[in-house]
Amino acid sequence: MSRRHSSFIRQRRIAYIALGIMVLLLILCFRLAWIQGTAGIHLSLYGGHSLKEMSVRQRQEGIAIDTGRGQFTDRHGQPLTGGVVWTPVLFPDVDGQAALHGQELAKLLHTSKGQLLTRWKELQSPLIWRDGRGEPVQIHPNEAGRLLKLAPSLIELVPYAQRYRDMPNGKQWLGFLYERGERASELPMGAAGLERTLEPLLSGVGETFVSRSVDAQRRPLTHVPLRVSAPSNSHYPLQVQTTIDLPLQEQIEKLTESNHLTEGAVVVLDAGNADVMAMVSRPFYNPIHVDPQQKTDWSNRALKAVTPGSIFKLVTAAAALESGVVQPQEQFHCHGAYGKYGLSCWKEKGHGTLNLEEGLAVSCNSVFAHLGERLNAEQIQSAASALGLSRTVGWQDRNLAGLPQFRPLDHEEKGAVFGSHTNASDPGVRVQTAIGQRDVLVTPLQAANLIVTLLHDGQVHAPRIVKRISYADGSTLLELPAHAAPLPQGSRSIRTSTAHTLREAMEQVVTHGTGVSLRNKTWKLAGKSGTAQALKNGHPINHQWFIGYGPVERPRYAVAVLVQNASAHAANQATVLFGQVMDLLAQSS
Known part of the structure; x- marks a missing residue:
């Protein structure tokens, strides 16, 4: 092969190599353009950041300070959840600087020096500093500057969203949250109360993070300020406005404490x-x-059914009037002992001669034993259903916001009149039922709502605890209007005349009956007392009740008070507490 020909071949190879390099460079350019453009848009859609932003985030350390969960307010817009506390966040101590002021830092963080430095040494990511109970430590404003000066860049103070106040209270209707797991993606869920029943609406669209920039060795970039990132959605988190009056709720909670009420409930409608x-x-x-x-x-006693005792006599009287087995002025004779079924009146020597209204006023067992024998089981059950008992009455909607059965009140019990295996044809069973014993079960919510029903001439309302659900920008997502509770199939409301007779009897309870101690209260009141006998661990106890309304001239509130598991010989504490609650309502009106 000639030298000239060999040179030609070499030049051609060089040209091919150059062409290949140009093609490769061209491909790389197109590839880079695609990554910066198309791929960048793709990442932005699914992660919220371009490649440039992602590279910055890789040099950041952060922590969630708010889950983004929806919040609750009372009827006036006062927050029930969502307080903010300033709490310290500890960042990894790459150079061991925390040990220089370990003792002072430990004192400010309410821990020991050894525990603090050991925990700090193990840190691989930012940590919200918590107390022995697991709650974020709150830093007093007077101590904030000193804390930050002792550990610059190792500690930052952040506004942490604390959902509840760390103290006991009687708001079990609100509920609580539980942690689903260790991963950040597993946010807390509602475990009871409104937190559980409204869970699909409360979960939100993402957390709020606070982070800071660090170098390759994880040392903070002190010239770069802390960065807060949150979901950019003007609709979330949602806000739930309840019907609760928070000052009233808290004042009644204090009343239950001052009265040493250990078990029971108070409901104001x-x-x-x-x-x-x-x-x-x-x-x-x-x-x-x-x-x-x-x-x-954490169980809500206001929604749990217990034996009602004599407050059920209102139902028995309604059944007797509706079925025509008694006339309002019919005379009964109480001698103390009834003479059958081992029953006697609470007044040993009896009440003498009295009519139905008088029998209700003094809560005579003999009068209602007679009515129990005259009535059949269906008549008693029908009256109970018509008055909102033996069924759930809390506000509900079958298809609200796509939820198949929307019931804000969590685990409301139905209660009962007769047990499933009870022989209701036995007159002895009906006599015990007529005075609110045997298998009868009523919740405090039902008892208070029974009063509202009588005030509305027999129309049963559905107690509502959620009024409105709004977007974060204040616009309304859902209105939950007040409405009547539907009657069970085949049932009918009681007559207006029956409701009127029962209201007059409740007035007599206070003027000269078992509620006479309420005569000198701020308002003129009406109501019905009850004492249900039961056994606890083999020992006799009483469930004490008082239900009623006020003021009589223009009723504004219906109240039910239940004192559970009281001593069998104790005076009716429920009547005392009812009067105090009514005085509180009168003062705040």
Whole structure:
């Protein structure tokens, strides 16, 4: 091969190589353009950041300070959840600088030097500093500057969203949250109360983070300020306005404490539409520290059914009037002992001669034993259903916001009149039922709503605890209007005349009956007392009740008070507490 020919071949190879390099460079350019453009848009859609932003985020360390969950307010817009506390966040100590002021830092952070430095040494990511109970430590403003000066860039103070106040209260209707897991993506969920029943609406669209920039060795870039990132959605988190009057709720909680009420409930309803204005359950619970196994604390006693005792005599009287087995002025004779079924009146020597209204006023067992024998089981059950008992009455909607069964009141019990295996044809069973014993079960909510029903001449309302659900910008997502509770199929409301007779009897309860101690209260009141006998651990106890309304001239509130598991020989504490609650309502009106 000639030298000239060999040179030609070499030049051609060089040209091919150059052409290949140009093609490769061209491909790389197109690829880079695609990454910066198309791929960048793709990342922005799904992660919210371009490649340039992602590279910055890789040099940031941050922590969530707000889950983005929806919040609750009372009827006046006063917050029920969502307080903010300034709490310290500890960042990894790459150079061991924390040890220089370990003792002073530990004192400010309410811990020991050894525990603090050990925890700090193990840090791989930012940590919200918490106390021994697991709650974020709150830093007093006077200590903030000193803390930051002792550990510059190792500690930052951030506004942390604390959902509940760390103290016991009687707002079990609000509920609590539980942690689903260790991963950040597993946000807390509602475990009870409104937190659970409204969970699909409360979960939100993302957390709020606070972060700071660091170098490759994870040392802070002190010239770069802290960065807060939150979902850019003007509609979330949602805001739930309840019907609760928070000052009233808290004042009644204090009343239950000063009266040493250990078990029971107080319910206050708006007499006009049955809105729940206050609902207090004892014992109190702390929504931050809940033991799911200890239901006695976080269970809402206002929605749990217990034996009603003599307040059920209102139902028996309604059944007797509706079925025509008694006339209002018919005379009964009480001698103390009834003579059958081992029954006797609470007044040993009897009440003498009295009519139906008088029998209700003094809560005579003999009068209602006679009515129990005259009535059949269907008549008693029908009257109970017509008055909103033996069924759930809380506000509900079958298809609100796509939810198949929307019931804000969590685990409301139905109660009962007769047990499933009870022989209701036995007159002895009906006599015990007529005085509110045997299998009869009523919730405090139902008892208060029974009063509202009588004030509305027999129309049963559905107690409402949520009024409105709004977007973050204030616009309305859902209105939950007050409405009547539907009657069970085949049932009818009681007559206006029956409701009128029962209201007059409740006035007599206070003027000269079992509620005479309420005569000198701020308002003129009406109501009905009750004492249900039961056994607890083999020992006799009483469930004490008082239900009623006020002021009589223009009723504004219906109230039910239940004192559970009281001593069998104790005076009716429920009557005392009812009077105090009514005085409180009169003062605040």
